[in-house]
Amino acid sequence: MRRRFVGSVVVGFVCLLVGSAVMAAQGERLRGTMFATYFDGNTIVGKTGGGETYYAYLLVGGKATYEGADGTKDHGDWSIENKDHFCLKWRKRWNGKNRCGQAFLQDKTLHLYGDFQGEVKLVGYIVP
Numbered sequence: 001m002r003r004r005f006v007g008s009v010v011v012g013f014v015c016l017l018v019g020s021a022v023m024a025a026q027g028e029r030l031r032g033t034m035f036a037t038y039f040d041g042n043t044i045v046g047k048t049g050g051g052e053t054y055y056a057y058l059l060v061g062g063k064a065t066y067e068g069a070d071g072t073k074d075h076g077d078w079s080i081e082n083k084d085h086f087c088l089k090w091r092k093r094w095n096g097k098n099r100c101g102q103a104f105l106q107d108k109t110l111h112l113y114g115d116f117q118g119e120v121k122l123v124g125y126i127v128p
Helices: 002-026 034-039
Strands: 043-047 053-058 063-068 073-081 085-090 101-105 108-114 120-125
Touching: 063 085
Parallel strands: none
Antiparallel strands: 043 053, 043 120, 053 063, 063 073, 073 085, 085 101, 101 108, 108 120
């Protein structure tokens, strides 16, 4: 019985260490008001699933605008749900569906995990 308990503790500790290393590699997890602090005054530059460049502007207050390199424009809303899930809903893109996930900032790269997997670059002044 003692051996099984010690083995479980060791496995749990290893999982904790691996999880911490993965989080550190992803950067700082953005939570709550940190989103507004980092996004205000910044442009997010990314690639669509088809490889086209786009520019997104997330404004304090939850409004968002989108502009594709091909001139496509859209607008929508962003919000924070459950204190740490970044959600984005465009009027046209994604058929108007809300997409949510976790966001990590490492240097000026924003890593998104969830409904919109990938990474995008922040262009502009980053306020820690």
